[in-house]
Amino acid sequence: MTTARLEAFTDGVMAIIITITVLTIRVPADATFSSLISLLPIFLIYIWSFQTVGIYWNNHHHLMRATSSVNAGVMWTNLHLLFWLSLIPFATEWLGDHVGEQWPTAVYCAVLLFAAVAYEMLERAIIRHQGKDSNLATALGNDAKGKISVLCYVLSLVTAFIYPWISYALVVAVIVTWFIPDRRVAP
Amino acid sequence: MTTARLEAFTDGVMAIIITITVLTIRVPADATFSSLISLLPIFLIYIWSFQTVGIYWNNHHHLMRATSSVNAGVMWTNLHLLFWLSLIPFATEWLGDHVGEQWPTAVYCAVLLFAAVAYEMLERAIIRHQGKDSNLATALGNDAKGKISVLCYVLSLVTAFIYPWISYALVVAVIVTWFIPDRRVAP
Amino acid sequence: MTTARLEAFTDGVMAIIITITVLTIRVPADATFSSLISLLPIFLIYIWSFQTVGIYWNNHHHLMRATSSVNAGVMWTNLHLLFWLSLIPFATEWLGDHVGEQWPTAVYCAVLLFAAVAYEMLERAIIRHQGKDSNLATALGNDAKGKISVLCYVLSLVTAFIYPWISYALVVAVIVTWFIPDRRVAP
Amino acid sequence: MTTARLEAFTDGVMAIIITITVLTIRVPADATFSSLISLLPIFLIYIWSFQTVGIYWNNHHHLMRATSSVNAGVMWTNLHLLFWLSLIPFATEWLGDHVGEQWPTAVYCAVLLFAAVAYEMLERAIIRHQGKDSNLATALGNDAKGKISVLCYVLSLVTAFIYPWISYALVVAVIVTWFIPDRRVAP
Numbered sequence: 216m217t218t219a220r221l222e223a224f225t226d227g228v229m230a231i232i233i234t235i236t237v238l239t240i241r242v243p244a245d246a247t248f249s250s251l252i253s254l255l256p257i258f259l260i261y262i263w264s265f266q267t268v269g270i271y272w273n274n275h276h277h278l279m280r281a282t283s284s285v286n287a288g289v290m291w292t293n294l295h296l297l298f299w300l301s302l303i304p305f306a307t308e309w310l311g312d313h314v315g316e317q318w319p320t321a322v323y324c325a326v327l328l329f330a331a332v333a334y335e336m337l338e339r340a341i342i343r344h345q346g347k348d349s350n351l352a353t354a355l356g357n358d359a360k361g362k363i364s365v366l367c368y369v370l371s372l373v374t375a376f377i378y379p380w381i382s383y384a385l386v387v388a389v390i391v392t393w394f395i396p397d398r399r400v401a402p
Numbered sequence: 403m404t405t406a407r408l409e410a411f412t413d414g415v416m417a418i419i420i421t422i423t424v425l426t427i428r429v430p431a432d433a434t435f436s437s438l439i440s441l442l443p444i445f446l447i448y449i450w451s452f453q454t455v456g457i458y459w460n461n462h463h464h465l466m467r468a469t470s471s472v473n474a475g476v477m478w479t480n481l482h483l484l485f486w487l488s489l490i491p492f493a494t495e496w497l498g499d500h501v502g503e504q505w506p507t508a509v510y511c512a513v514l515l516f517a518a519v520a521y522e523m524l525e526r527a528i529i530r531h532q533g534k535d536s537n538l539a540t541a542l543g544n545d546a547k548g549k550i551s552v553l554c555y556v557l558s559l560v561t562a563f564i565y566p567w568i569s570y571a572l573v574v575a576v577i578v579t580w581f582i583p584d585r586r587v588a589p
Numbered sequence: 590m591t592t593a594r595l596e597a598f599t600d601g602v603m604a605i606i607i608t609i610t611v612l613t614i615r616v617p618a619d620a621t622f623s624s625l626i627s628l629l630p631i632f633l634i635y636i637w638s639f640q641t642v643g644i645y646w647n648n649h650h651h652l653m654r655a656t657s658s659v660n661a662g663v664m665w666t667n668l669h670l671l672f673w674l675s676l677i678p679f680a681t682e683w684l685g686d687h688v689g690e691q692w693p694t695a696v697y698c699a700v701l702l703f704a705a706v707a708y709e710m711l712e713r714a715i716i717r718h719q720g721k722d723s724n725l726a727t728a729l730g731n732d733a734k735g736k737i738s739v740l741c742y743v744l745s746l747v748t749a750f751i752y753p754w755i756s757y758a759l760v761v762a763v764i765v766t767w768f769i770p771d772r773r774v775a776p
Numbered sequence: 777m778t779t780a781r782l783e784a785f786t787d788g789v790m791a792i793i794i795t796i797t798v799l800t801i802r803v804p805a806d807a808t809f810s811s812l813i814s815l816l817p818i819f820l821i822y823i824w825s826f827q828t829v830g831i832y833w834n835n836h837h838h839l840m841r842a843t844s845s846v847n848a849g850v851m852w853t854n855l856h857l858l859f860w861l862s863l864i865p866f867a868t869e870w871l872g873d874h875v876g877e878q879w880p881t882a883v884y885c886a887v888l889l890f891a892a893v894a895y896e897m898l899e900r901a902i903i904r905h906q907g908k909d910s911n912l913a914t915a916l917g918n919d920a921k922g923k924i925s926v927l928c929y930v931l932s933l934v935t936a937f938i939y940p941w942i943s944y945a946l947v948v949a950v951i952v953t954w955f956i957p958d959r960r961v962a963p
Contacts, residue, residue, distance in 0.1 A: 220409060220463055222781060227417030227601075230788030234796065235421065237862045246874035251883065265862065269855045276781055276851075290463075291581070294456045301424045301452065313433035322438065394852070407596060407650055414604030414788075422608065477650075478768070481643045488611045488639065500620035509625065594783060594837055601791030609795065664837075665955070668830045675798045675826065687807035696812065 218279045221293055225275060228297045232304065233268040236261060239308035257311030260323075263386055264307045267327060268300060270393040271334065281351040282341050292333070292340040299330035320382050321375035327386065328368035335361050364389045405466045408480055412462060415484045419491065420455045423448060426495035444498030447510075450573055451494045454514060455487060457580040458521065468538040469528050479520070479527040486517035507569050508562035514573065515555035522548050551576045592653045595667055599649060602671045606678065607642040610635060613682035631685030634697075637760055638681045641701060642674060644767040645708065655725040656715050666707070666714040673704035694756050695749035701760065702742035709735050738763045779840045782854055786836060789858045793865065794829040797822060800869035818872030821884075824947055825868045828888060829861060831954040832895065842912040843902050853894070853901040860891035881943050882936035888947065889929035896922050925950045 240257050243250035285293075306323040313319040338361070342352045355361075367389050371382035427444050430437035472480075493506075493513040500506040525548070529539045542548075554576045558569035614631050617624035659667075680697040687693040712735070716726045741763050745756035801818050804811035846854075867884040874880040899922070903913045916922075928950050932943035 220413065223410065223784065224413045224417055224459060226781065226785045227414055227788055228421055230785055231418055231421040231792055233858070234789055234792040234862055235425070237866055238425075238796070238799075240866050242866060242869045242873065246870075246877040246880050248879050251879055262859075265859055269859075272785060273848075273851055273855070287460075290460055294460070297420070298449075298452055298456075301421055305424060305427050305429060308429045309433075312429065316433040318435055318438055319433050407600065410597065411600045411604055411646060414601055415608055418605055418608040422612070425612075474647075477647055481647070484607075485636075485639055485643075488608055492611055492614050492616060495616045496620075499616065503620040505622055505625055506620050594787065597784065598787045598791055598833060601788055602795055605792055605795040609799070612799075661834075664834055668834070671794070672823075672826055672830075675795055679798055679801050679803060682803045683807075686803065690807040692809055692812055693807050 218282055218285055221285055221290060222276075222279050225293060225297065226272070229268055229272045229275075229300065232300050233265055233272075236264050236268075236304045236307050239304060239311055256314040257307075260307055260311050260314070263390060264303050266390045266394075267330075267386075268303060270390065271296075271300060271330070274334070274393070278338065278341065278351070282345065284344070285341070286344050289337070289340045289344055292337045296330060296333040296337050299326060299333050302326045303330075315379050317376050317379065320379040321372055324368055324371040324375055324382050324386065327389075328365065328372055331361070331365045331368055335365065360392060364392065405469055405472055408472055408477060409463075409466050412480060412484065413459070416455055416459045416462075416487065419487050420452055420459075423451050423455075423491045423494050426491055426498055443501040444494075447494055447498050447501070450577060451490050453577045453581075454517075454573075455490060457577065458483075458487060458517070461521070461580070465525065465528065465538075469532065471531070472528070473531050476524070476527045476531055479524045483517060483520040483524050486513060486520050489513045490517075502566050504563050504566065507566040508559055511555055511558040511562055511569050511573065514576075515552065515559055518548070518552045518555050518576075522552065547579060551579065592656055592659055595659055595664060596650075596653050599667060599671065600646070603642055603646045603649075603674065606674055607639055607646075610638050610642075610678045610681050613678060613685055630688040631681075634681055634685050634688070637764060638677050640764045640768075641704075641760075642677060644764065645670075645674060645704070648708070648767070652712065652715065652725075656719065658718070659715070660718050663711070663714045663718055666711045670704060670707040670711050673700060673707050676700045677704075689753050691750050691753065694753040695746055698742055698745040698749055698756050698760065701763075702739065702746055705735070705739045705742050709739065734766060738766065779843055779846055782846055782851060783837075783840050786854060786858065787833070790829055790833045790836075790861065793861055794826055794833075797825050797829075797865045797868050800865060800872055817875040818868075821868055821872050821875070824951060825864050827951045827955075828891075828947075829864060831951065832857075832861060832891070835895070835954065839899065839902065839912075843906065845905070846902070847905050850898070850901045850905055853898045857891060857894040857898050860887060860894050863887045864891075876940050878937050878940065881940040882933055885929055885932040885936055885943050885947065888950075889926065889933055892922070892926045892929050892950075896926065921953060925953065 240254060240261055243254065282289075303326060306319075306326040310319040310323040335358070338351075338355060338358065342349065342355070345351055367385045371385040374381040374385070427441060427448055430441065469476075490513060493510040497506040497510040522545070525538075525542060525545065529536065529542070532538055554572045558572040561568040561572070614628060614635055617628065656663075677700060680693075680700040684693040684697040709732070712725075712729060712732065716723065716729070719725055741759045745759040748755040748759070801815060801822055804815065843850075864887060867880075867887040871880040871884040896919070899912075899916060899919065903910065903916070906912055928946045932946040935942040935946070
């Protein structure tokens with residue numbers, strides 16, 4: 216079973232998630248500058264969400280290029296990743312309405328955490344399918360970046376209840392870390 | 403006529419259905435934990451809908467891999483399947499607002515039933531096109547799983563008017579049954 | 590220039606149009622049977638819109654299979670077709686709220702008319718690009734079906750202001766006519 | 777790394793942007809001709825947005841056909857372009873509600889300006905990747921059209937605060953300029 220249709224479906228779902236998230240920026244009723252400025256928090260969170268989905272798409276692309284075939288386990292694990300990503304529009308909208316508040320921050324961080332864990336599971340499912348000596352297993356090595364991301368999101372989930380702004384710093388830190396594409400897999 | 407564009411269009415429609423269904427989880431007005439908890443029913447139903455569309459995508463993928471060419475009948479039957487799947491966002495939203503009530507439960511189960519029947523019709527249209535001795539016809543055999551799903555959905559439609567929670571159990575049961583991809587078609 | 594990316598983009602746009610149109614069926618506030626029944630008109634119009642987009646996708650598929658290359662003119666004409674199709678969700682929602690009224694009926698019929706004219710223009714742009722002796726020109730012949738559709742839509746636009754139900758009958762008549770895929774192009 | 781999946785993802789995102797923008801045309805509450813006429817401004821702005829995204833898709837298509845491979849820089853630059861395009865539905869809706877007002881006009885022009893700059897950056901990233909003597913570098917030449925577009929958008933941003941109708945004229949002027957596909961890249 217080749218990766219072609221898995222990639223096509225994943226591309227489609229990610230393209231839609233990245234695009235409908237913009238609908239969470241609700242158009243202000245009037246045409247004033249102050250209304251525009253009041254959108255700044257949701258706009259910033261939209262940028263994080265856009266970047267995060269963009270990073271997943273990019274890394275997924277690299278991952279699939281190092282993958283020659285998929286089995287049923289890989290397909291379900293991939294769908295599991297898409298499930299958590301599909302909650303990003305909801306999490307973005309709720310946080311955008313309530314920046315600095317505990318529960319919306321926690322939900323946003325939790326969705327990102329579960330997506331990161333799902334991505335790690337996808338990597339493992341592919342390695343399990345292709346064998347420990349495969350190119351991918353060698354290329355990923357101990358996958359420090361992935362593990363650090365998961366750790367950051369766990370931390371951000373805790374800080375959401377103490378001081379949410381630390382959570383936001385952690386979310387941005389992960390984005391910056393991943394901005395550099397995964398050269399371990401890319402040639 | 404090859405299956406490529408049929409798959410691409412089906413992937414696109416399914417990717418959009420699976421993603422816009424998340425818009426049915428409406429963001430609460432406040433930022434409290436109790437508001438979040440009140441979303442639990444719609445969240446669970448969203449999981450069922452996501453899984454169900456994911457299963458159709460997965461099985462459709464397997465079905466098309468065992469199909470070498472399509473004719474007009476297959477294309478219309480495929481569109482018929484997509485029609486019923488396209489009603490899942492509506493059915494999910496109505497049921498999410500009214501868990502445990504008769505008519506929303508019945509509509510949700512009816513949409514899943516018609517989609518299941520449409521999938522059976524698609525399988526038959528492909529077998530009719532490829533011949534009774536084709537790989538697909540042999541692989542599908544008597545298609546016990548598909549027939550049991552249809553039966554479960556018929557039952558869930560009846561129980562919706564008696565005790566809706568039995569309907570939900572049946573919907574979950576079908577998801578669990580299909581979670582294992584169709585090994586009859588997959589190699 | 591091959592037709593691959595033109596088809597991919599067209600598939601994407603049509604898949605989204607066909608799917609977001611379902612958002613025009615607004616979920617009722619209560620869970621009663623009478624609320625469900627009150628959705629019948631919009632549901633019927635949704636079926637027409639779904640079928641119409643499905644027919645365009647199907648015929649577009651056949652058209653592209655008879656087309657070996659595209660030029661700039663074909664790309665713009667294709668985009669022009671997508672523009673009119675993109676208005677279908679709006680037209681469906683307005684008519685669904687006001688069945689039997691003049692202007693919503695006229696707008697719905699006008700959108701379908703302009704889409705039909707745009708499709709005729711696309712066919713002509715492809716024939717102009719490929720030459721009058723091409724397979725496509727021969728296959729399309731005098732294109733009676735396409736011309737009859739345009740005529741029906743013109744008529745339906747007139748009857749929208751006299752007796753809208755004749756317009757609906759004409760829209761359904763065109764759907765029935767096109768349901769049979771264009772065998773002139775298909776092998 | 778081939779351009780295939782970059783094109784597929786870009787097609788998906790652009791297809792969704794072009795289609796969900798139509799949701800900004802809100803269906804009127806009544807069925808009168810005057811309600812329909814009141815939609816004219818938003819309808820015109822929708823046409824501009826549709827055309828603009830269509831032009832980007834078309835030019836992107838030509839650009840990718842002159843590109844044999846992509847690197848990480850090209851992928852991020854492409855995502856940057858998609859980010860600005862993703863704001864078009866928001867900008868369209870706000871301007872549609874407030875035609876002739878300063879800030880909505882300025883935001884619309886700013887989004888188009890940033891998208892145009894992002895497209896220039898994408899072209900440069902591809903040339904940097906492929907070398908200054910590549911087909912693309914030669915084909916693009918001094919890229920007068922691209923530079924004029926950016927200039928027009930800068931101007932439109934200034935005039936938004938003086939006399940918004942000049943901004944609209946400039947937006948339309950850019951659309952007309954680009955309507956002719958980029959023959960420098962196309963064969």
